[in-house]
Amino acid sequence: MTSFFDLPTIWAFVIAFAVFAYVVMDGFDLGLGILFPAFAPGPHRDRVMNSVAPVWDGNETWLVLGGGGLMAAFPLAYAIILPALYAPIIAMLLALIFRGVAFEFRWRDARHRRAWDFAFTAGSIVATLAQGITLGALLQGIAVEGRSYAGGWWDWLTPFSLLVGVSLVIGYALLGATWLVMKTDGVLQLQCRSLAFRLGIATLVCMAAVSAATPFLSGAYYEAWFAWPRVLFTAQVPLLVLICAAAFFHGLRRDHDYTPFLMALALFALGLAGLGVSIFPHVVPQAVTIWDAAAPDASLSFMLVGAAVLIPIILGYTAYAYWVFRGKTGHEGYH
Amino acid sequence: MFDQADAILLARIQFAFTVSFHFIFPALSIGLASYLAVLEALWLKTGRTVYLTLFKYWLKIFALAFGMGVVSGIVMSYQFGTNWSVFSDKAGPVIGPLMAYEVMTAFFLEAGFLGVMLFGMNRVGRGLHFAATLMVAIGTFISAFWILSANSWMQTPAGFSINEVGQFVPESWLEIIFNPSFPYRLAHTVLAAYLTTALVVGAVGAWHLLRDRRNEAARVMFSMATGLVMVAAPVQIFAGDLHGLNTLEHQPAKVMAMEGHFESHPDGAPLILFGIPDQEAGEVRYQIAIPKASSLILKHDLNAPLDGLETVPREDWPYVPIVFWSFRIMVALGFLMLALGGFALVQRLRGRLHTSRALHRFALAMGPSGFVAVIAGWVTTEVGRQPFTVYGLLRTAQSASPLEAPAVATSLLIFIIVYFIVFGTGTLYILKLMHKAPQTTTPDQTRDDEAEEHQPVRAAGITPAPAVHAGRTIGGRHGPGTHASPTREER
Numbered sequence: 001m002t003s004f005f006d007l008p009t010i011w012a013f014v015i016a017f018a019v020f021a022y023v024v025m026d027g028f029d030l031g032l033g034i035l036f037p038a039f040a041p042g043p044h045r046d047r048v049m050n051s052v053a054p055v056w057d058g059n060e061t062w063l064v065l066g067g068g069g070l071m072a073a074f075p076l077a078y079a080i081i082l083p084a085l086y087a088p089i090i091a092m093l094l095a096l097i098f099r100g101v102a103f104e105f106r107w108r109d110a111r112h113r114r115a116w117d118f119a120f121t122a123g124s125i126v127a128t129l130a131q132g133i134t135l136g137a138l139l140q141g142i143a144v145e146g147r148s149y150a151g152g153w154w155d156w157l158t159p160f161s162l163l164v165g166v167s168l169v170i171g172y173a174l175l176g177a178t179w180l181v182m183k184t185d186g187v188l189q190l191q192c193r194s195l196a197f198r199l200g201i202a203t204l205v206c207m208a209a210v211s212a213a214t215p216f217l218s219g220a221y222y223e224a225w226f227a228w229p230r231v232l233f234t235a236q237v238p239l240l241v242l243i244c245a246a247a248f249f250h251g252l253r254r255d256h257d258y259t260p261f262l263m264a265l266a267l268f269a270l271g272l273a274g275l276g277v278s279i280f281p282h283v284v285p286q287a288v289t290i291w292d293a294a295a296p297d298a299s300l301s302f303m304l305v306g307a308a309v310l311i312p313i314i315l316g317y318t319a320y321a322y323w324v325f326r327g328k329t330g331h332e333g334y335h
Numbered sequence: 336m337f338d339q340a341d342a343i344l345l346a347r348i349q350f351a352f353t354v355s356f357h358f359i360f361p362a363l364s365i366g367l368a369s370y371l372a373v374l375e376a377l378w379l380k381t382g383r384t385v386y387l388t389l390f391k392y393w394l395k396i397f398a399l400a401f402g403m404g405v406v407s408g409i410v411m412s413y414q415f416g417t418n419w420s421v422f423s424d425k426a427g428p429v430i431g432p433l434m435a436y437e438v439m440t441a442f443f444l445e446a447g448f449l450g451v452m453l454f455g456m457n458r459v460g461r462g463l464h465f466a467a468t469l470m471v472a473i474g475t476f477i478s479a480f481w482i483l484s485a486n487s488w489m490q491t492p493a494g495f496s497i498n499e500v501g502q503f504v505p506e507s508w509l510e511i512i513f514n515p516s517f518p519y520r521l522a523h524t525v526l527a528a529y530l531t532t533a534l535v536v537g538a539v540g541a542w543h544l545l546r547d548r549r550n551e552a553a554r555v556m557f558s559m560a561t562g563l564v565m566v567a568a569p570v571q572i573f574a575g576d577l578h579g580l581n582t583l584e585h586q587p588a589k590v591m592a593m594e595g596h597f598e599s600h601p602d603g604a605p606l607i608l609f610g611i612p613d614q615e616a617g618e619v620r621y622q623i624a625i626p627k628a629s630s631l632i633l634k635h636d637l638n639a640p641l642d643g644l645e646t647v648p649r650e651d652w653p654y655v656p657i658v659f660w661s662f663r664i665m666v667a668l669g670f671l672m673l674a675l676g677g678f679a680l681v682q683r684l685r686g687r688l689h690t691s692r693a694l695h696r697f698a699l700a701m702g703p704s705g706f707v708a709v710i711a712g713w714v715t716t717e718v719g720r721q722p723f724t725v726y727g728l729l730r731t732a733q734s735a736s737p738l739e740a741p742a743v744a745t746s747l748l749i750f751i752i753v754y755f756i757v758f759g760t761g762t763l764y765i766l767k768l769m770h771k772a773p774q775t776t777t778p779d780q781t782r783d784d785e786a787e788e789h790q791p792v793r794a795a796g797i798t799p800a801p802a803v804h805a806g807r808t809i810g811g812r813h814g815p816g817t818h819a820s821p822t823r824e825e826r
Contacts, residue, residue: 053453053454054450054451054453054454054455055450057402057445057446057449057450058443058446058447058449058450060405060409060446061438061442061443063409064408064412064438064442065435065438065439065442065443067412067413067416068412068431068434068437069431069435069438071416071423071430071431071434071435072427072428072430072432072434072435073431073435075423075424075425075427075428075431075502076424078415078416078420078423078424078427078431079416079420079421079423079424079427079736080420081416082413082416082417082423082736083416083417083420083736083737083738086417086736086742086746087742089413089416089417090417090746090749093409093410093413094749094750094753096406096409097406097410097753097757098753098757100402100405100406101402101403101406101757101760101761103402104398104399104402104761104764105760105761105764108764108767108768109764147421147500148420148421148424148736148737149736149737150737153739153742295427295428295432295502296428296498296502296504296505298428298504298505298506298508299428299429299431299432299504299505302432302505302508303432303435303436306435306436306439306440307435307439310439310440310443311439314439314443314447317443317444317447317448318443318447320447321447321448321450321451324450324451324455324458324459325450325454325458
């Protein structure tokens with residue numbers, strides 16, 4: 001066991017942060033797409049779209065950082081995981097194309113607006129499902145031989161990976177609904193509140209289902225969660241989930257604008273922490289550790305200098321962009 | 336039915352297809368981002384509304400091109416892993432950090448300020464808005480810097496060692512980033528993006544001048560664009576020549592393929608203008624050639640000896656017919672661009688820049704030529720690098736994932752269908768925007784022409800109060816679009 005704060009460990013945390021940043025930001029973008037059919041065409045849909053139009057592109061960039069960072073910091077893991085998840089990854093990329101261009105295209109052509117709205121929804125659902133399936137497939141383990149993937153084309157497709165996929169669709173929809181509670185008012189906000197309430201319950205059910213299923217995927221996960229004295233630490237995760245859930249419903253009932261969104265984010269953060277408990281220090285669960293997969297120190301240190309300086313700056317101007325577009329959203333864009 | 340070789344060929348076609356489609360958009364958005372920054376600067380400096388008109392006109396087109404560049408770019412960043420996992424494992428320690436730097440220094444910068452640039456006109460002050468435009472333009476440059484560094488390293492690898500599991504290990508980042516072909520490739524590519532954009536802007540200007548030669552905005556854009564073509568086309572030919580000499584030094588087999596030199600010429604090599612290269616027989620049939628001219632271009636000496644592919648082992652040959660022809664297409668278009676720049680200069684000096692219909696038709700016809708030349712150039716350099724991914728060190732055949740041909744064929748087919756639907760539609764929307772004549776309006780009138788489109792050019796949002804004093808925002812006295820009065824259903 002290498003010391004706890006060596007370069008691969010630091011990079012594992014940096015990439016985990018990038019993944020979390022992606023889920024936090026693009027999660028609600030995708031959630032809006034998932035919920036889009038629930039909103040009335042016209043001003044309502046325009047407002048939903050405009051609430052993220054200025055920021056969605058930056059949100060999606062965290063996905064590029066996650067993928068690029070994985071290739072740079074853990075090239076072996078990248079080389080094993082991506083071929084193993086060939087179909088869901090390609091599906092996600094294609095779906096993100098439809099989702100991304102819909103932001104621009106729907107304004108350009110009133111006759112086909114419905115078609116691009118559909119592309120926005122379908123793209124968001126497929127991309128989210130694919131991300132969830134990717135996570136589920138990763139958790140259940142990947143067949144590795146030597147330095148490459150050794151499984152089949154359909155190994156990723158199991159009841160468990162589908163469960164995680166569907167759970168993520170519901171979870172992102174919750175993020176989308178609570179985001180809109182912040183960014184809208186009037187009838188639309190009321191609609192989003194009631195959506196958030198139902199999705200909050202559904203998300204908790206999904207979290208429970210995935211958490212219950214995970215330890216039975218492999219003995220290693222069971223150990224990671226229930227070995228004494230680790231259980232004293234790991235037991236805090238479900239406890240915090242309950243506290244956040246209580247705060248979430250309290251905020252919804254009291255008509256708070258911000259609490260539901262922040263608590264939904266906290267639930268996702270706890271989910272990610274749970275994931276970390278399960279797989280650390282592996283990067284391909286049960287097969288490859290972060291030290292096996294890490295790039296040479298020369299690569300890791302070169303990037304770390306950049307990341308240490310640049311990621312805070314990125315967070316700074318991203319915050320500025322959000323601040324410029326703060327407040328409730330109207331239904332007219334630049335278009 | 337299929338074997339690994341088929342899967343690799345399909346994966347190569349998939350990469351070529353997705354990267355060619357992708358690069359069309361950055362080629363335009365690198366140039367347009369700079370053009371928009373210039374237009375906004377001119378507007379702020381002179382106060383002439385025509386610059387604001389042009390800014391708003393090209394901003395919509397930029398937004399579409401940029402969006403399509405982003406979504407097709409994400410495909411590229413994941414395709415290395417899905418289809419080229421062995422390459423990712425081995426070259427990842429060198430290529431990965433360069434791309435990670437591209438994300439951290441360029442993509443976030445562009446994406447972060449794009450929102451302010453597109454939607455922030457009435458929400459931030461003029462200075463801040465211009466700063467956002469500038470950041471987006473700088474971001475496109477930085478992006479080109481890193482990605483071309485990565486590509487150049489694959490062409491002319493330097494500053495590395497190889498470890499026991501076959502990975503490239505960085506030894507000197509300076510040598511990696513500034514590898515031998517990088518400065519030439521960067522200059523050549525950025526110039527190409529500028530030229531491509533100038534040709535597009537020039538064609539749109541020409542289109543509107545042909546319909547109404549009094550349109551002020553069309554006159555200004557045509558003048559600016561042809562001015563840039565006039566300067567950039569000769570500079571680009573010069574830069575391309577230097578790049579070629581650099582390639583001769585580091586990747587001689589690529590230049591042999593470009594020139595169609597299968598056999599060595601000990602006393603002066605001919606410049607083959609036309610011919611049909613035959614890879615199997617190792618000769619160029621039906622050739623029309625200028626004796627000794629190739630030696631003159633490459634060695635600046637009529638009688639300098641030049642080796643041919645016969646000196647290279649056959650298993651290291653690139654596929655000559657493609658390289659030979661893509662190179663000729665690129666060069667021919669380059670000289671046509673030079674001709675356009677020269678013709679525009681002559682008409683400018685005669686005071687007929689805005690009235691010469693022949694010039695306008697020529698400029699219109701040349702509109703798409705930049706894209707064709709850019710793709711042809713990339714095909715030349717990438718196919719010319721074959722059969723290697725990392726030149727001379729890692730073979731393409733040994734770079735791929737453990738792929739199965741049916742899966743790659745399926746995904747390739749879906750990519751082709753989706754790209755044609757999505758980017759075909761996007762191109763139509765861009766053409767639709769270009770077809771609409773730019774109408775010069777005063778800032779206070781901007782609402783009128785937008786009202787007929789039902790698509791106001793202003794920020795979305797309800798704010799309790801405008802973020803800045805209304806007089807300081809671009810677009811003058813309109814505050815942010817408020818949504819203060821509830822719609823009927825909300826009462």
